[in-house]
Amino acid sequence: MKLSFYLLFMIFFFIGCAKDDIPKRDISNAKMALAQSDNSIVKEYAPQKLKKLKTKYKELDRLINQKKYEEAKFLAQDIQIQSLLIQKEASINKLSKKIKNKEDVLKNNKIDLEEKE
């Protein structure tokens, strides 16, 4: 009897091992990454990419509802890295704008608008 119980436990254990689980950690990380990207700098300097990322997040929800966990996991991981990318791109766009402003200041003795902001 004990052995039977042991066997059943093993079966369920291995079934659990073989099946795809809900990638909770990846989903949670993706959600956090999206929240970090949803800031004023990204909204100003990379609005279109933020919009695309939000669309991806909706797609992630859809995949989870359809129990397509492996695809959901991949997408969640993609959202995480894309989130970092758009934050970086926004930062670069902001820096480029600042540089242009400073170059104008040097070339034309223009008022440094950045300083006033």
Add this chain to the structure above:
Amino acid sequence: MRFTILLAIVVGYFVLGCSSMKNSINKPLPNSLEISSAIKEYKLLKRDKNIQTYAPTEAFSAGKIYSLLESQKDLKKANHLAHLLKSQIKLAKLTTKEKLLSDKLLELEKRIVRKELEEKDQELNSIKIEQEKLIKRDEGIDNLNATITPKGVKFIIGDNFFEKGSSKLLITSIRVIDKIVDFLKSHPDKIVLIESYSDNSGSTSYNLDFSLRRANSVAKMLKAQGVDKNRIKIEAKGEQNPIVPNDRIENRSANRRVEIYVVD
């Protein structure tokens, strides 16, 4: 015995069937365009000195993904890892670009500060030159017997600049008037207050009239030199405020004077 066989079969089946064991160690690395381009990009990244300097963390993470990709035998997962690797490489490149731009911005800010300092230096030099001019001018004022009083800068046109007993200015006064006019031109915000005095010989009304005529004479000369009439105020004081007792000829002459104040 029966249980042992059953156990061996079940365990064996699931160990072999477990998803984590699906990929045989001997299976070669799957290949796709995504995978080969990711590997190519990673190899370039490893050689990029800028990335290694400015984005070491991102490059390290790319290395970890590359290791996972190398050991991944499942094509779908390998493709996904290749996609992540390419994104991570892009992140490393952007981080490098961000750092380089930050350096450039810092350099520009330094240049602006240097330029501002140069401009301040130039302003300071201009102020110094102006100060030197003012000092020279003040030296000129000293020659005119000018003094600084609480009321303003005071010039005195003495009795010796007028014809004896008259309000008519002598030709020698022109030099003095000219210098006062120069001073006024360099201080356009200031006005002139002319206070004229006489000695106490004669009646009070005569002395008042005498001092008024001398004050008007000076005012007329200033106007002739281009000083706006609105900048000139006259006060005839007669025999008031003698600077010395009117007991001797020299003293009376000293008391017959026109004081010109340049005031705010």
